[in-house]
Amino acid sequence: MAETARDIADELRERIRSGDLAPGKRLPGEPALVKQHGVAKETARRALMLLVTEGLAVRKKGSGTYVREFQPIRRVANKRLAQEGWGDGRSIWSADVGERPMSVTGLRVYEAPAPDDVARILDLAEGAPVVVRDRLFTVEGEPVQAAISYLPADLVRESAIAQEDTGPGGTYARLAELGAKPVRFIEELRSRMPSQEETDRLHLTEGTPVVEIYRTALTEDGRPVEVNRMLLDAGVYVMEYHITG
Template sequence: MAETARQIADDLRARISSGELTPGDRLPGEPALVRDYGVAKETARRALTLLVDEGLAVRRRGSGTYVREFRPIPRVANKRLAKDGWGAGKSIWDADLGDREYTVSDLQVYESEAPRQVARLLELSEGEPVIVRSRRYLVEGEPVQQATSYLPAKQVRDSPIAQPDPGEGGIYRRLADLGLEPVRFSEELRARMPSQEETALLAVSAGTPVVEICRTAFTADGRPIEVNQMLLNAGVYVMQYHLES
């Protein structure tokens, strides 16, 4: 009985999860899958494409399809925003990456009018200025996230937040220094297919979606103090949430 592309992909995924196929290993090629599963070549190709689209495998022109060597990034929302991290001068990325290295590229810091949605979330008047911090994050040389933060200019323009390097602990530590410590966060997530520009920006594989996250930070008195709009390569992230009943 012929197997479907999804079933073949499930089998290969299980072999990857069990460690039978390790990062860098070559996956069975289309001829092998045709022979072993009794399927058409197109079905075998679709099975491998599913794994590539999920971020588990990569194609190498003229060589074959291989188990991806890049380890997924666990994004633990509860842990990464905890004050005992940024409050101690650490980057919130430390919670995600441990000893893995990350770099920041395409950093831009400037003052501009707040976009309409951002103005609404920050409870600002239309046209009111914000400090914009736009940057792209790379882990082990691979682009994984584009992020743009918006903060009310009247409250932060004369602080290190308006400088390229805000110092240890990042902008949340600097907000605390200004008496605007963020104590509560709200995040909205949605998955979608990327635009052509976003595909190039994050080097997203064909067919791989992105995750769009909009986070708002609030002070103790309920004032919204930052909006961060993030775009993540869904193929490299694992979303984790630790909740208590």
């Protein structure tokens, strides 16, 4: 039986995981795979693209496909949202990246009418004002996540949440000071292909999907106080959840 793109990708993946193909090393090109496996060029191309979409490889225009050097980010939702983190003045983001070099770029903070879906989630009137925090997170110089937070303007406009620097513990610590401490969170996730604008902003390689997460933060009495729309490069994240019954 003729080999499929999946068969070839499985073989290359095993070579990557065994260390035979080290980070930064060039993978066999389409002509080499065609010759080695006796398959059509399109099959060889799909095999390489499978590794790209899995985050194991990156394509460099005019050069070839290489084993990805960037190490995956493990996003542990339970850990990053725990009050013991932001309550002690640490950022939620630091729970994901530890000591790895990171930065926030392109930060914009402004007030605007709430989008319809955000107004519905925050239980606001149509077009009610929200404070918007739009930013891009980078790790080791590589953009990995875009995030836009929406918070009721009547609640936060006079606080540091409406400023670029929210202070120790970030937005959730400031909400707690306003008497609106988040104690429960709801996250909805879906995977999809990005728009061209999203591809450009996250510097995604061809064929790489994104994970879109909508998180709602709620107070003890169930009041929604933030909606955060996050867009993650699916090739660099591992999603981990700890669930107890």
